[in-house]
Amino acid sequence: MAATLHVCITCKAGEPVPEGAVAPGALLHAALVAGDAPEGVRIVPVECLSACSQGCSVALSGAGKWSYVYGRLTQDDAADVLAGAAAYAATSDGIVPWRERPVIFRKQSLARIPPLEG
């Protein structure tokens, strides 16, 4: 079982980013890559998850699994995002029992999408 964690690296979290400064999305991506990558989780940068008003955002997906998008994240959430991604990767359908989800995943879900059929 495996999962892909897409991280929006262009996210400005709804704020202007001063010239030369690193976008909040890129900071979150860097913090995630610098953390302990959970087994089976691939971290992939992406330009825009179309959740700009709720940035920074990440998406979890995997073959045969429900996909989830979470928002209103910062680099300080990296450890919790990795823990949630690990729990997600370990499922067959993407549905982690509610109590085993990090609080940010319980409270900051933007959307979920059922798996593709057949």
Added chain:
Amino acid sequence: MAATLHVCITCKAGEPVPEGAVAPGALLHAALVAGDAPEGVRIVPVECLSACSQGCSVALSGAGKWSYVYGRLTQDDAADVLAGAAAYAATSDGIVPWRERPVIFRKQSLARIPPLEG
């Protein structure tokens, strides 16, 4: 090429639904099913897309395509949703040129997720 249009039928659009009344999400689903189903688009009801604060919501997905979630919809948007779903189904990657998207798809995107790889 094809697409699945998932419609949240439990959505209450953030409002209490009086006993015996039909949930706004179910009304949207009914309006979509009653419309002219675009070629290649399968309409599938689903319980909760976890976008409850931005309901009613629908998701478009298809093999090899970006997935999209749209919110703040009502049954009056059914024709536009079907037109947008038709344009989506006709693409190979899910990315419809901006000007060819219905206005509700341009303005009410909640999130998008890259396609699964290989």
